[in-house]
Amino acid sequence: MVTIQDIAEKAGVPVKTASRAVAGVTLGKRRDAKERAERVLRIAKELGYQPSIVAQSLRTGKTRTIGMVVSGLNQYFGCLIEAYLDALEKRGYRLLLEVTKSSEEKEYECLKDLLRHRVDGVIYICDLPRELRTEHRMLLETRFPLLTTTSDDHGFGMVRHDFVAAIHAAAKFLYDRGNREIGLALPPMHYVQNSQIGEAFEAECAQLGMDGFVYHQEPESDDEIILTRSNRAWMVYGFQMVDRITAGFRARGCHPDIVGFCDDIGWKLHPRFDICGAIIYWTEKIVEAAADEIIARIECGPDAGNPDIAIPANFVAEKDFEQLESTGFSAR
Numbered sequence: 001m002v003t004i005q006d007i008a009e010k011a012g013v014p015v016k017t018a019s020r021a022v023a024g025v026t027l028g029k030r031r032d033a034k035e036r037a038e039r040v041l042r043i044a045k046e047l048g049y050q051p052s053i054v055a056q057s058l059r060t061g062k063t064r065t066i067g068m069v070v071s072g073l074n075q076y077f078g079c080l081i082e083a084y085l086d087a088l089e090k091r092g093y094r095l096l097l098e099v100t101k102s103s104e105e106k107e108y109e110c111l112k113d114l115l116r117h118r119v120d121g122v123i124y125i126c127d128l129p130r131e132l133r134t135e136h137r138m139l140l141e142t143r144f145p146l147l148t149t150t151s152d153d154h155g156f157g158m159v160r161h162d163f164v165a166a167i168h169a170a171a172k173f174l175y176d177r178g179n180r181e182i183g184l185a186l187p188p189m190h191y192v193q194n195s196q197i198g199e200a201f202e203a204e205c206a207q208l209g210m211d212g213f214v215y216h217q218e219p220e221s222d223d224e225i226i227l228t229r230s231n232r233a234w235m236v237y238g239f240q241m242v243d244r245i246t247a248g249f250r251a252r253g254c255h256p257d258i259v260g261f262c263d264d265i266g267w268k269l270h271p272r273f274d275i276c277g278a279i280i281y282w283t284e285k286i287v288e289a290a291a292d293e294i295i296a297r298i299e300c301g302p303d304a305g306n307p308d309i310a311i312p313a314n315f316v317a318e319k320d321f322e323q324l325e326s327t328g329f330s331a332r
Contacts, residue, residue: 002047010047011040022049065094066294067114071102071126071189076239079265080125083284087291093120102189104129111135121145121294127189128152145297145305149286151192155307157297159290160193161281162310163261164200169315170235170259170279171204177257177276179233183213185226185245187238194237201235217241223248230254235279239266246274259315267325278321281313 008018013036021040066088070077085095096119098110107126112135114122122139127150132140139146140154152158174182184201186194198214205212213232215225223241226234227248233256236242242260249256258275263283289309297305316324 002044002049004049006047007040007044007049011036011043013040062120062298063118064092065096065117065119066298067096067098067117067119067122069098069100069107069110069114069122069124069126071100073099075269076266077125079269080283080287083265083287084123084291087287091291091295093291093295100126102126108133108135120298121147123290123294124148124150126150127191128154128156130191143302145294145302147290147294147297149290150190151196153192157293157305157307159286159293159309160311161286162312163197163279163281166279166281166313166315167197167200167235168204170277171201171208171210173277173315173317174233174235174257174259175208175210177233179210179257181211181213181232183215183226183229183232183234185215185217185234185236185241187241188216188218197237227252227254230256233257233259235259235261237261239263239270239273242273242275243270250274261313275318277315277317279313279315280324282311285311 008015021037100107146156148158259277260275261279263281
């Protein structure tokens with residue numbers, strides 16, 4: 001393996017001079033200093049020199065690595081993580097992934113492991129625990145770069161979806177189709193986000209004079225409570241839950257109006273749903289915004305960031321699904 005000492009010896013310069021050159025640091029504007037730096041860089045390229053990430057991190061105090069905490073892995077999360085890998089790579093950062101398996105105890109171990117690896121920041125694409133523990137409180141007190149893309153009621157900061165306007169449009173759409181009873185089915189976990197969606201939903205039902213019912217599904221529960229209420233229209237969160245609920249109603253010979261919450265990544269994986277409308281939320285925008293935000297906090301300090309970045313969702317009626325798909329979601 002080629003070392004910086006090899007480069008320095010072939011270039012005829014001190015090791016310190018060679019190190020500064022490959023790091024992009026050249027003191028002064030003297031012509032001879034620039035010529036030495038150019039010679040070092042040329043020789044480094046010829047020899048295929050790769051600088052040590054460990055040495056760089058010791059020198060700069062940064063590993064240029066961002067940790068990510070996710071609850072589980074499936075096809076959807078694979079696509080989502082790939083999007084984060086691409087976004088961070090474009091910005092010169094690597095990704096270190098930890099999986100909680102939907103366990104708060106495992107989440108705590110994941111966080112400690114990331115900190116042991118000296119990551120520069122952490123992105124949660126699952127819920128933070130409702131009760132903070134030692135490392136969480138330490139990170140909050142030191143204003144360590146940590147973001148969540150689901151919910152945050154602790155003060156770390158988040159890049160999130162804003163569903164209020166889309167829920168308003170979806171509720172009005174269902175009302176205009178003659179529905180006066182409507183249910184909202186929310187998935188397990190995501191406690192803070194679910195609460196925000198539920199509040200917006202209940203406010204719209206009250207405004208329209210509709211009978212609203214909010215169902216928070218728990219991990220051990222099934223869909224029976226939803227499927228026995230076929231007299232209601234439904235808003236259902238998440239493409240997996242939408243698939244199950246629509247299939248369950250079809251099996252019973254029921255066809256209530258259903259509006260599904262589906263993001264752009266999930267839609268591309270499951271583009272055809274038996275629903276009358278969709279609340280589309282833009283996860284690919286969240287990825288780009290979260291990458292920019294976490295890196296701004298790492299490189300410019302915590303005051304460079306925004307505590308709450310909201311990306312608005314959109315309601316799309318079934319008649320416009322084909323146009324949505326044909327444009328490749330570019331009309332967002």
